[in-house]
Amino acid sequence: MSLEFAYYPGCAAKQVQKEAASSAEAVAKILGITLKPMPRATCCGAVSLRESKPAFSLAVAARILSEAEAMGHDLCTICNTCLQTLNYANYRFKNEPEILEQINGVLKKAGVRPYEATIKVHHLLWVVTEQVDPKLLQSKIVKPLNGMNVAPFYGCHSQRPAEIFDARKGEKVDQLDQLIRAIGGNAVAYDGKDKCCGFHVMLSDKNEMRTMVGQNCLDAKDSGAEIMISPCTLCDMAMGAYQGPAEKVIGKSIDLPEMNFAQLLGIALGVDDATLGMGRLHVDPAPALKKRNI
Amino acid sequence: MESRKYTLRIQRNQKQDDGSVASEWQEFTVEGGETTTILTLLESVKGDQDGSLTFRQSCRSAICGSCAMRIGDRTRLACKTHIGAVVDEDGVVSISPQRNQPVLKDLVIDIDPFFKKIKEIKPYLLEGEEADTKVGASAYEQVNNVTQCIMCGSCYSDCTMSEVSENYLGPAALAKAFRFVSDPREGKKTARLYNLSKDDGMWSCVRCVQCVATCPKDVKPMEAIVKLRTRGIDKGFIDGVGQRHALAFHEDITKSGDLNEFTLLSRSVGIMGSVAELGVAMHLLKKGKIPSPFPHKAEGIQEVRAMYQDLEANPLDVETKAAEVEPE
Numbered sequence: 001m002s003l004e005f006a007y008y009p010g011c012a013a014k015q016v017q018k019e020a021a022s023s024a025e026a027v028a029k030i031l032g033i034t035l036k037p038m039p040r041a042t043c044c045g046a047v048s049l050r051e052s053k054p055a056f057s058l059a060v061a062a063r064i065l066s067e068a069e070a071m072g073h074d075l076c077t078i079c080n081t082c083l084q085t086l087n088y089a090n091y092r093f094k095n096e097p098e099i100l101e102q103i104n105g106v107l108k109k110a111g112v113r114p115y116e117a118t119i120k121v122h123h124l125l126w127v128v129t130e131q132v133d134p135k136l137l138q139s140k141i142v143k144p145l146n147g148m149n150v151a152p153f154y155g156c157h158s159q160r161p162a163e164i165f166d167a168r169k170g171e172k173v174d175q176l177d178q179l180i181r182a183i184g185g186n187a188v189a190y191d192g193k194d195k196c197c198g199f200h201v202m203l204s205d206k207n208e209m210r211t212m213v214g215q216n217c218l219d220a221k222d223s224g225a226e227i228m229i230s231p232c233t234l235c236d237m238a239m240g241a242y243q244g245p246a247e248k249v250i251g252k253s254i255d256l257p258e259m260n261f262a263q264l265l266g267i268a269l270g271v272d273d274a275t276l277g278m279g280r281l282h283v284d285p286a287p288a289l290k291k292r293n294i
Numbered sequence: 295m296e297s298r299k300y301t302l303r304i305q306r307n308q309k310q311d312d313g314s315v316a317s318e319w320q321e322f323t324v325e326g327g328e329t330t331t332i333l334t335l336l337e338s339v340k341g342d343q344d345g346s347l348t349f350r351q352s353c354r355s356a357i358c359g360s361c362a363m364r365i366g367d368r369t370r371l372a373c374k375t376h377i378g379a380v381v382d383e384d385g386v387v388s389i390s391p392q393r394n395q396p397v398l399k400d401l402v403i404d405i406d407p408f409f410k411k412i413k414e415i416k417p418y419l420l421e422g423e424e425a426d427t428k429v430g431a432s433a434y435e436q437v438n439n440v441t442q443c444i445m446c447g448s449c450y451s452d453c454t455m456s457e458v459s460e461n462y463l464g465p466a467a468l469a470k471a472f473r474f475v476s477d478p479r480e481g482k483k484t485a486r487l488y489n490l491s492k493d494d495g496m497w498s499c500v501r502c503v504q505c506v507a508t509c510p511k512d513v514k515p516m517e518a519i520v521k522l523r524t525r526g527i528d529k530g531f532i533d534g535v536g537q538r539h540a541l542a543f544h545e546d547i548t549k550s551g552d553l554n555e556f557t558l559l560s561r562s563v564g565i566m567g568s569v570a571e572l573g574v575a576m577h578l579l580k581k582g583k584i585p586s587p588f589p590h591k592a593e594g595i596q597e598v599r600a601m602y603q604d605l606e607a608n609p610l611d612v613e614t615k616a617a618e619v620e621p622e
């Protein structure tokens with residue numbers, strides 16, 4: 001089975017969270033997943049564009065999906081919000097033919113190839129846990145996690161609403177848990193694992209956002225987590241980079257290393273620290289890794 | 295129906311003299327089939343094992359909303375939830391009171407904060423100059439989901455913003471507000487949108503979609519909140535961080551294709567807001583996390599501009615419409 005995808009990293013992975021992109025690209029290469037660039041793709045618009053310009057947001061999504069379709073591939077992303085936004089639009093295009101026809105009318109007038117609603121939108125995490133041969137993954141592990149307690153933080157936009165995610169039920173998401181176990185770790189169960197990182201109210205409700213970050217991180221830590229991983233560049237930004245500001249708001253020290261799932265997977269697969277952007281993490285994971293002889 | 299043993303792990307709560315609540319988990323072994331409801335099993339515990347177990351219940355038909363409580367990983371109606379659907383591999387399920395409101399005893403909470411917020415949005419039609427006397431056949435398409443709300447408080451209990459904010463209106467009140475904003479007979483639609491655009495209103499929703507997943511009546515509160523925001527922007531109520539942030543997206547997408555994260559901050563919170571954020575900016579800078587002011591430019595960006603201009607000139611209504619709901 002050939003694993004080739006039109007690759008849509010999302011804005012955050014091209015800029016502030018670029019370590020997620022370099023890690024994802026490195027692990028994909030090792031696992032035989034080909035990620036092909038999409039030179040025409042724009043920002044997906046997130047829910048923000050859906051709020052301000054609902055019809056334009058569908059047109060933007062259709063143009064992105066159409067580019068992948070023209071390449072002959074499903075789309076693969078590493079950002080939960082892109083995943084949800086594109087799956088939401090794709091779900092509507094597949095279930096509301098009249099909307100697809102109207103939006104395609106806009107695309108045609110602007111000289112864009114119409115979208116035929118034939119492709120699917122995946123997360124790289126899903127590809128790794130559901131499409132890569134588990135034996136291949138096992139054969140590539142050079143630094144297993146030696147039982148390290150890892151907190152999976154799923155992020156809202158890869159789980160809900162369940163109906164848009166093509167046969168994935170919101171309550172049953174366990175891909176991060178699967179991945180953690182596959183690379184030799186122990187997936188920590190904790191209350192905050194499917195809660196919100198607060199990213200989307202980072203600027204409007206600052207204290208509330210920081211409290212969310214603080215509570216979820218502390219909850220994971222109290223449940224024994226040595227490291228936290230997420231499949232989303234926006235959750236990474238919130239739970240990682242904003243952990244410091246969160247500590248100030250909740251008045252407690254957290255000190256929980258947080259990284260993208262692709263970074264931890266990259267460690268297990270022996271990718272070098274520079275490619276994984278280890279120096280860009282706000283809480284240094286080195287002591288936690290050393291404790292487990294990784 | 296085959297009967298087997300299940301374990302209900304119930305949080306017992308008891309108010310102390312000093313006002314605090316003492317909590318402990320207690321396990322009860324019960325017998326039932328896969329489709330026996332949690333409510334039936336709670337009644338059997340109360341009737342046969344411990345008469346002091348306290349919970350609310352009334353209609354047994356998912357209409358009154360009394361028996362909402364945390365069952366397993368979210369808030370559910372005990373009368374609508376089958377034991378077989380929520381137990382783990384050992385046949386155990388945890389049951390605790392709703393979150394985000396004060397606990398009174400065992401599984402009973404004080405629901406006043408929830409209803410205070412419902413009242414805050416004035417849950418009735420207001421007279422005024424915007425009232426239409428004609429109600430078309432399509433008027434119901436927008437409010438079909440939100441009129442199903444039974445005020446059980448499940449969404450409020452699982453709302454991730456309500457967990458950290460006492461003042462946030464919450465999903466049910468906002469869904470109810472949308473029901474009136476969308477009613478042709480409502481006389482003060484614009485005034486409602488103005489009020490909802492203030493702090494702790496519709497722009498404080500974090501869009502985690504938990505309320506949509508939790509709601510036992512398919513009200514889809516967050517979908518209503520997204521539509522409220524669109525209507526608020528269309529009325530020109532854009533003087534807020536959330537609104538300005540939302541409006542920044544189409545500017546960037548039509549300009550270069552990708553978000554300009556460098557200028558997004560100042561456009562969302564203004565210059566003074568950016569100064570206030572300086573501490574965080576310095577914190578991010580330490581790890582090289584300040585975005586480039588010159589984002590990547592997508593090929594064919596003129597197509598995107600053409601689509602935008604076309605839709606500005608010829609608006610398209612793409613709002614989701616709800617179909618008739620089948621009775622359960």
